[in-house]
Amino acid sequence: MEEMTSSLSVIAERLGKSEVFQSLPEKDLLEIAKFTHEDVYQDGQEIFVEGEPANQMLVVERGKLAIEKKIQLGRHSTPRNATIAYVNPDQIAGFSTLTKPQVHSASVIAVEPTRVCVIDGYELREYLAEHPKAGYEVISAITSLVRGRYQSATNTLTYFLSIVSHELRTPLAAVENYLQTILGGFAGELNQKQERMLNRCVIRVTDLSALISDVVDLARMRPEQIQADFEWFDPGEVGRESIEDTRLAAAEKNIQIRIQPPAEFKPIVGSRRRMRQVFTNLLNNAIKFAPEDSIVSFKAWYEEDKLIFLVEDSGPGIPPEDLDYIFTDFFRASNVGDSPGAGLGLSIAKKIMDAHHGDILAENLTGKDGKITGSRFTVEIPLNLATPEMRRREWLPEG
Amino acid sequence: MNENLSILIVDDDPDILDGILMILESREYHLRTARDGLQCLDLLKEEVPDLLILDLLMPRMDGWGVIRKVRNDSRYADMPIMVLTTVIEDASRRRYELETGQAMDIQAYIEKPAKPGELLDMVEKISQWKK
Numbered sequence: 001m002e003e004m005t006s007s008l009s010v011i012a013e014r015l016g017k018s019e020v021f022q023s024l025p026e027k028d029l030l031e032i033a034k035f036t037h038e039d040v041y042q043d044g045q046e047i048f049v050e051g052e053p054a055n056q057m058l059v060v061e062r063g064k065l066a067i068e069k070k071i072q073l074g075r076h077s078t079p080r081n082a083t084i085a086y087v088n089p090d091q092i093a094g095f096s097t098l099t100k101p102q103v104h105s106a107s108v109i110a111v112e113p114t115r116v117c118v119i120d121g122y123e124l125r126e127y128l129a130e131h132p133k134a135g136y137e138v139i140s141a142i143t144s145l146v147r148g149r150y151q152s153a154t155n156t157l158t159y160f161l162s163i164v165s166h167e168l169r170t171p172l173a174a175v176e177n178y179l180q181t182i183l184g185g186f187a188g189e190l191n192q193k194q195e196r197m198l199n200r201c202v203i204r205v206t207d208l209s210a211l212i213s214d215v216v217d218l219a220r221m222r223p224e225q226i227q228a229d230f231e232w233f234d235p236g237e238v239g240r241e242s243i244e245d246t247r248l249a250a251a252e253k254n255i256q257i258r259i260q261p262p263a264e265f266k267p268i269v270g271s272r273r274r275m276r277q278v279f280t281n282l283l284n285n286a287i288k289f290a291p292e293d294s295i296v297s298f299k300a301w302y303e304e305d306k307l308i309f310l311v312e313d314s315g316p317g318i319p320p321e322d323l324d325y326i327f328t329d330f331f332r333a334s335n336v337g338d339s340p341g342a343g344l345g346l347s348i349a350k351k352i353m354d355a356h357h358g359d360i361l362a363e364n365l366t367g368k369d370g371k372i373t374g375s376r377f378t379v380e381i382p383l384n385l386a387t388p389e390m391r392r393r394e395w396l397p398e399g
Numbered sequence: 400m401n402e403n404l405s406i407l408i409v410d411d412d413p414d415i416l417d418g419i420l421m422i423l424e425s426r427e428y429h430l431r432t433a434r435d436g437l438q439c440l441d442l443l444k445e446e447v448p449d450l451l452i453l454d455l456l457m458p459r460m461d462g463w464g465v466i467r468k469v470r471n472d473s474r475y476a477d478m479p480i481m482v483l484t485t486v487i488e489d490a491s492r493r494r495y496e497l498e499t500g501q502a503m504d505i506q507a508y509i510e511k512p513a514k515p516g517e518l519l520d521m522v523e524k525i526s527q528w529k530k
């Protein structure tokens with residue numbers, strides 16, 4: 001490392017340009033400069049390590065630092081660093097030196113040769129404690145910096161999840177592939193017992209795979225992301241695709257899906273892919289709880305300002321005390337017993353409908369004697385939604 | 400049935416390759432394997448297969464990169480490509496379009512895990528289509 005000496009006033013001037021010290025008067029800057037020195041870090045050099053004591057704050061003069069979090073899933077996957085922010089000239093790294101427990105919350109690595117002012121953390125804490133006005137200015141600047149990082153955390157989460165889902169899915173795909181190969185008889189003949197157990201393996205692994213998709217999906221599902229996908233589509237076609245998605249599950253229980261479409265489907269605006277997910281989730285749910293050899297109804301009709309889809313089954317219904325919670329993340333009704341699923345399908349459907357400013361409702365069907373005879377899920381899609389292109393045009397001046 | 404169909408299978412996961420080989424070996428196909436996009440391109444230079452079965456997420460060069468290279472090379476213009484991957488079809492096609500400004504020109508898309516019957520049917524269908 002190369003040490004350099006600049007005069008106090010030069011260092012004070014550099015500190016004064018930084019995002020954290022810019023509102024301090026020169027008097028304070030000159031004092032802080034007394035316990036500040038300059039340093040240069042080489043490309044790739046690790047400066048702070050996540051979890052280690054934080055006793056320095058850096059102000060970048062030239063170059064660039066990366067703030068990184070390490071993630072590793074399981075023992076076999078490669079640890080990866082996810083960059084959560086970059087520190088450019090006049091920005092700081094190492095705010096943890098001013099916040100308890102004074103431990104670095106992330107690692108800091110130079111991504112190019114970088115020249116910095118290094119402020120001694122002990123001295124800085126002491127100085128700010130003795131000069132409350134300067135202390136207040138510095139802490140509010142740091143608060144707004146942390147606030148910005150907090151906002152970018154959502155992006156970081158999405159990135160993490162895409163890695164998580166890939167890391168989890170890859171080994172699972174290999175297992176599923178082998179199971180299918182063995183079950184297909186490509187690795188020799190199976191006896192009945194082996195075949196039954198392997199079939200159970202397939203079911204459990206498929207559930208796990210669906211759960212991974214759901215967890216990743218749920219965390220990613222923000223209204224603005226869904227709305228960015230809005231386009232014109234034929235809802236009838238999407239309905240037919242959902243029936244196709246669930247055909248196998250229905251066939252296994254000999255359930256008939258009885259459809260009652262409107263006389264004509266007119267195109268609507270919405271997220272085509274997400275709407276298919278809603279219908280498929282509702283149909284899968286109905287099939288899961290409907291008794292064997294029964295009928296699941298799938299109806300659609302237009303009302304003045306909305307399109308309604310409805311799914312009915314003749315299953316055990318939803319316990320009245322659970323009705324308010326079934327759209328909550330990870331909620332599973334008390335009467336579902338051993339039925340597979342993590343309880344995410346309905347909460348995903350609800351999030352999708354919220355992003356469409358629509359509604360999703362659940363109710364029980366009751367017979368003449370008041371006994372529950374099944375459940376009904378209703379989806380209401382408003383007909384006045386706009387594609388991103390239509391929204392942009394609304395903002396343009398007329399003529 | 401075209402018994403002498405030559406197939407190049409590209410996947411970075413040895414277990415997936417093993418499983419797929421076991422399925423395809425049930426027919427008399429001529430099979431070769433590669434573990435990443437660059438190795439795939441090398442093997443293509445040696446001999447153009449009747450079908451390329453291609454994973455997407457791979458080190459060195461991914462499947463999208465292979466498709467882009469191959470579709471811009473007249474030697475492979477007629478070679479059918481079957482994508483076999485964990486990536487969902489929608490997302491995958493969108494990514495390709497965003498990166499290249501072109502639609503992904505492939506003949507089949509199967510999401511893993513492939514059911515053996517489905518895989519064999521698709522291979523047969525593509526080989527018929529080629530004749």
